[in-house]
Amino acid sequence: MILVTGGAGFIGSNFVLDWIATEGTPVINLDKLTYAGNPANLASLKGDSRYVFAQGDICDRTLIAGLLQKHQPQAIVHFAAESHVDRSIHGPGEFVQTNVVGTFSLLEEARAYWGALAEPAKSRFRFLHVSTDEVYGSLGMNDPAFSETTPYAPNSPYAASKAASDHLVRAYHHTYGMPVITTNCSNNYGPLQFPEKLIPLMILNALNGKPLPVYGDGKNVRDWLHVSDHCSGIRAALARGKLGETYNIGGNSEKTNLEVVHAVCTILDELHPAGAPHAKLITYVKDRPGHDQRYAINAEKIRCELGWEPQERFEKGLRKTVEWYLANGEWVRGVISGEYRKWMDTQYG
Ligand code: NAD
Numbered sequence: 517m518i519l520v521t522g523g524a525g526f527i528g529s530n531f532v533l534d535w536i537a538t539e540g541t542p543v544i545n546l547d548k549l550t551y552a553g554n555p556a557n558l559a560s561l562k563g564d565s566r567y568v569f570a571q572g573d574i575c576d577r578t579l580i581a582g583l584l585q586k587h588q589p590q591a592i593v594h595f596a597a598e599s600h601v602d603r604s605i606h607g608p609g610e611f612v613q614t615n616v617v618g619t620f621s622l623l624e625e626a627r628a629y630w631g632a633l634a635e636p637a638k639s640r641f642r643f644l645h646v647s648t649d650e651v652y653g654s655l656g657m658n659d660p661a662f663s664e665t666t667p668y669a670p671n672s673p674y675a676a677s678k679a680a681s682d683h684l685v686r687a688y689h690h691t692y693g694m695p696v697i698t699t700n701c702s703n704n705y706g707p708l709q710f711p712e713k714l715i716p717l718m719i720l721n722a723l724n725g726k727p728l729p730v731y732g733d734g735k736n737v738r739d740w741l742h743v744s745d746h747c748s749g750i751r752a753a754l755a756r757g758k759l760g761e762t763y764n765i766g767g768n769s770e771k772t773n774l775e776v777v778h779a780v781c782t783i784l785d786e787l788h789p790a791g792a793p794h795a796k797l798i799t800y801v802k803d804r805p806g807h808d809q810r811y812a813i814n815a816e817k818i819r820c821e822l823g824w825e826p827q828e829r830f831e832k833g834l835r836k837t838v839e840w841y842l843a844n845g846e847w848v849r850g851v852i853s854g855e856y857r858k859w860m861d862t863q864y865g
């Protein structure tokens with residue numbers, strides 16, 4: 517059994533489905549079900565005895581202690597977080613609470629649980645912390661990609677809260693010997709992503725004939741990692757990663773935001789023609805404050821040490837993602853709730 521936090525979110529739910537399909541061992545999912553958590557993501561596991569759901573907050577130490585005692589997991593895979601940069605600009609408090617205090621609470625209870633385990637369970641136990649490349653700050657166009665030794669320089673409240681959580685995880689290894697591993701990955705895309713992030717937001721706005729809001733000049737660069745590759749990277753780190761180490765996980769797919777938006781439009785022109793090209797909907801809007809220029813990942817360490825490489829090419833992965841959103845209208849209608857509309861009004865007017 518493994519304990520996953522945030523398993524009802526985008527990456528967490530893809531990971532739970534992937535884990536049950538590949539490893540086949542039971543998963544307990546601790547998730548608060550914030551606006552980003554959606555039980556429908558895991559509807560296909562209904563009635564599967566290998567999946568247990570516990571609704572709750574990672575800041576609730578009594579709840580965490582109870583779950584660990586009851587289920588005796590051999591690993592914790594920690595996804596739960598507030599994850600959207602724009603929301604962290606509007607309201608950073610929740611980010612400090614969940615990402616910093618929540619990770620601290622989880623670490624404390626994991627330390628107590630792990631400390632009391634007998635061998636061989638004690639040596640087998642792992643705490644895998646899922647983090648982001650945003651902790652490294654912003655790159656210039658000609659800078660080398662982020663490596664595991666790039667100094668931390670987070671620029672948004674989101675990135676700063678993730679950096680703080682990474683530091684706590686690191687400290688629990690150095691101080692208490694806890695068996696931790698941290699992964700720092702680039703921008704994920706794929707099915708089940710909440711449409712506040714770039715790719716699903718552009719797909720849904722384009723389908724509805726709404727403006728496609730590109731921040732600033734659209735030349736900011738992100739590295740895009742298909743969520744299935746992220747899941748296999750986490751499994752590799754969990755199975756073979758060295759304790760106390762960090763691993764960067766990237767997709768070898770650097771694109772400007774404009775390139776991504778045009779690619780979405782071209783696929784939709786073919787799969788869902790609208791009369792006029794979808795790219796006509798592109799609208800330049802006010803830039804995000806403190807907008808990082810470029811993220812890029814050097815994933816040599818995980819490739820050389822753990823034999824992991826991304827399998828999905830961006831062009832193919834993006835097409836499959838657009839197809840998924842076209843085929844899953846019911847899921848989409850389910851997430852475009854009052855809460856979603858409120859966010860769209862706050863952010864885009
Ligand atoms: P998400 O926002 O889609 O999901 C987050 C999940 O955590 C939701 O199910 C939510 O209900 C849950 N959650 C939030 N606060 C909680 C709390 N206090 N207690 C319990 N559960 C809580 O996020 P995601 O995109 O799936 O990201 C997962 C992890 O991966 C995060 O740690 C994020 O920082 C990291 N990450 C994401 C990306 C990306 O591109 N999405 C890139 C790099 C790293």
Ligand code: TYD
Nearest residue numbers: 601703712713714717729730731736738773
């Ligand atoms: P996002 O998906 O929010 O991920 P992150 O900020 O974590 O990289 O945004 C990806 C890029 O797309 C980022 O440079 C901001 C930009 N962006 C837009 O131009 N318009 C939008 O409406 C959104 C949500 C993002």
